[in-house]
Amino acid sequence: MQQAERAIFDLRRGHPVFLQETAADGAVIAAVETMTDVQAEELRELGGGPLRLVLSARRAEALGLPPVDPDAPAVCVELPETVTAEQILALVCGEDIMPPEELGHMNVSDAAGLETVAVDLTRSARLLPAVLAVRARTDSEAPLAEQLRSQSVLTVPLREAQRLISTPRLRMSWISTAEVPLEDAGHTRFVLFRESNGMLEHVAILIGHQDQWPDPVPVRVHSACLTGDLFGSLRCDCGEQLRRSVRMIREAGGGVLLYMAQEGRGIGLANKLRAYTLQSSGLDTVDADRVLGFRDDERRYDSAVFMLQELGVDRIALFTNNPEKVRALETGGIQVLERRAMHGRVHDHNRGYLRTKAARAGHMLEDLLDETDRDEEPPGRSS
Structure with a gap:
């Protein structure tokens, strides 16, 4: 579980991590607690798509964004490009800087398994249980590929992260x-x-x-x-x-x-x-x-x-x-x-x-x- 254990420290340091779901794709994730506007933009570029805020179901419920499935452990919120890192953190930690309705329309859906694991990794890191995630491919031409080759972004197989989270006893x-x-x-x-x-x-x-x-x-x-x-x-x-x-x-x-x-x-x-x-x-x-x-x-x-x-x-x-x-x-x-x-x-x-x-x-x-x-x-x- 070495890569998954390293991921906990990278998330605490504000570094993105690539959760690899298949050989060709996965998601780049970063902890909301350590996020800056520059890092959020870099995350968008790595994935080439919209950022999704992944919250624990309890935090989403407190914000009036309950999951579609009441048993869902986490919720995804597709964020508008204009949202700032400060606003995202305020949403996550309960600070009354800007209520959700002022951020504009946000698409809400239940989190997938990969996104739920990402939230659990931040919980293991003693960070707020929330991540920014963007789907990404590892094709040679993809923006993420060079970062992975140079190991600037850590790759963690999804199954390894799942084992770390579910292990009943740490050594x-x-x-x-x-x-x-x-x-x-x-x-x-x-x-x-x-x-x-x-x-x-x-x-x-x-x-x-x-x-x-x-x-x-x-x-x-x-x-x-x-x-x-x-x-x-x-x-x-x-x-x-x-x-x-x-x-x-x-x-x-x-x-x-x-x-x-x-x-x-x-x-x-x-x-x-x-x-x-x-x-x-x-x-x-x-x-x-x-x-x-x-x-x-x-x-x-x-x-x-x-x-x-x-x-x-x-x-x-x-x-x-x-x-x-x-x-x-x-x-x-x-x-x-x-x-x-x-x-x-x-x-x-x-x-x-x-x-x-x-x-x-x-x-x-x-x-x-x-x-x-x-x-x-x-x-x-x-x-």
């Missing part, structure tokens, strides 16, 4: 390790793992002495949150959960904290900040992600399964409120023998966020939220 490598004593857990060792495509690195934090860990082993799978973990953001309870889990694992006799590079439920920091902006206008965290075109939760836990297996851990007591983590680890072969709640504080800044997680994402937080509601009731009022 991972144990990269390095070091003793790193923590304030809340004196004896700790950090182990760095890297996914095979080079995109993500995850850390296993081994708390206490492994030969003294209890059975089942206390484990926390924690998704990275720069704003909460490092800066103490009040929008969430992630930082508190992180520090509390270190203490709780130590008090339980030691175990493992997996720190997963899955910011913003897997959409990446840039898109998490975009979602925050949408939340400030009144959307909850689930709807904000949907408006940007993402699924409710883009995280995968196969990397967590791999890390635990590499550490020789297959029977665990999992610190989580998220039933999906339990299901994912068990599906991967990890025995979750016990689930233990993991709570932070509830306050005015994060109460809505926590309610959404409970009501719409199935997180087991009802007892915590009910308790804080009772604590805040005026004197003399009963529940």
Whole structure:
């Protein structure tokens, strides 16, 4: 899958990629997030035809451009030549610069398999799930042919890209390790793992002495949150959960904290900040992600399964409120023998966020939220 893995980096760098469907044709694609007017014009010239904006079905629906087939995963919009890169980006990321109707007539159709794969590649690259695509041939006289011969444009066979997207587990490598004593857990060792495509690195934090860990082993799978973990953001309870889990694992006799590079439920920091902006206008965290075109939760836990297996851990007591983590680890072969709640504080800044997680994402937080509601009731009022 080397070419498909390289494509992820080329898309992040703003380079076009040729998705080859047959020996003679395919489509040149580029990520909307990195697009400029000059690059859009170069894309038109490579294909010799009109540009098509390919959006996830959720983003298209938010724009009032629903797919013809309600089960279609993506939608194509044929763009007028006068549209600018700024306008396209505004359409994709929810910025109110120019509504769709002001762009003129746009032909909308359901995306084909190749175009859907293109969107999934940008999602894998932690970019907005949207591409500009133009059909192109590889004939010797075609504008694209010279770019492919000189390898200025990377060729990725469609089937290879499909395998990358659908692979249930990425290969991972144990990269390095070091003793790193923590304030809340004196004896700790950090182990760095890297996914095979080079995109993500995850850390296993081994708390206490492994030969003294209890059975089942206390484990926390924690998704990275720069704003909460490092800066103490009040929008969430992630930082508190992180520090509390270190203490709780130590008090339980030691175990493992997996720190997963899955910011913003897997959409990446840039898109998490975009979602925050949408939340400030009144959307909850689930709807904000949907408006940007993402699924409710883009995280995968196969990397967590791999890390635990590499550490020789297959029977665990999992610190989580998220039933999906339990299901994912068990599906991967990890025995979750016990689930233990993991709570932070509830306050005015994060109460809505926590309610959404409970009501719409199935997180087991009802007892915590009910308790804080009772604590805040005026004197003399009963529940």
